[in-house]
Amino acid sequence: MTSPVLRLTVNGRPTALDSVPVAERLLDTVRWRLGLKGTKEGCRTGGCGACTLLVDGRPTLSCLTLTHEVEGSGITTVEGVSEDPVGARVQAAFEAVGAVQCGYCTPGFVMTLTGLLKERGSAEAFEELLNDLAGNLCRCTGYASIVRAVAAVREKSP
Template identity: 70%
Template sequence: MTDPAALWVNGRPYSTELPDDERLLDTLRWRLGLKGTKEGCRTGDCGACTVLVDGRSVLSCLTLTREVSEEAILTVEGLEADPVGRTVLEAFVQEAGLQCGYCTPGFVVALTGLLKERPNASPEELLEDLQGNLCRCTGYLSIRRAVVGLAKART
């Protein structure tokens, strides 16, 4: 019952067995070995599992892999090779925008998606659209600095 599927993740093709009911989060972590994407709540409340599908942020815990298997998927592992993703990573490094780091992949992927969609978004708009990402360490101040610095550098 697990038919093979072809996926396109971080600019390269993968071939894997894929049960119909499998979540994108589980496919990425356990079939493709891309464990940068984190499982936080698994109920759509925390944003830790955020990946980009066709350039738009989605919660991989609430997405069936089969529903998006024909689209380009970008995970935190692919950010360094992505021009926008790279600037986001640099901004987070610059401001040490993390504490334990568990929420970081979700934040940097979500922010990369936002900047791709709205390259000239203001810091306030970016912060508002990042409200779906939670940091259980409450390390928001350094994350905020990274986001604001990035937005200012781009405009």
């Protein structure tokens, strides 16, 4: 079952999609229909956070989101988040402190943290931020360098 045309704004660009099955997940639409593979597929059950992207600015698990649910919304992926000053600052902090090992979880962390900072502003308490990042899993870093990246972002916040 498909619906004729579905409209989204993806990384600022109006996008019209044909014949998207009603059961298609936003994760698959973004990765395989739009070719934006920076969004990673991990567990597909909402358990790892690797597929996090922004829907109208809010961190969203794209594996648990049907594409038709977000019709008309603005989608931001890791490929487009550099355009946002907060996103660019988050990416720069992850790079600068080396909060990257295999890198598979990295886009999910970048998007979650960017969304949290945009939602709540940089006055958000450090502990609160860390608490809300705990839905993103990383098996390589032990999170230590990621916590350092979060601290670095806050220091550099305007």
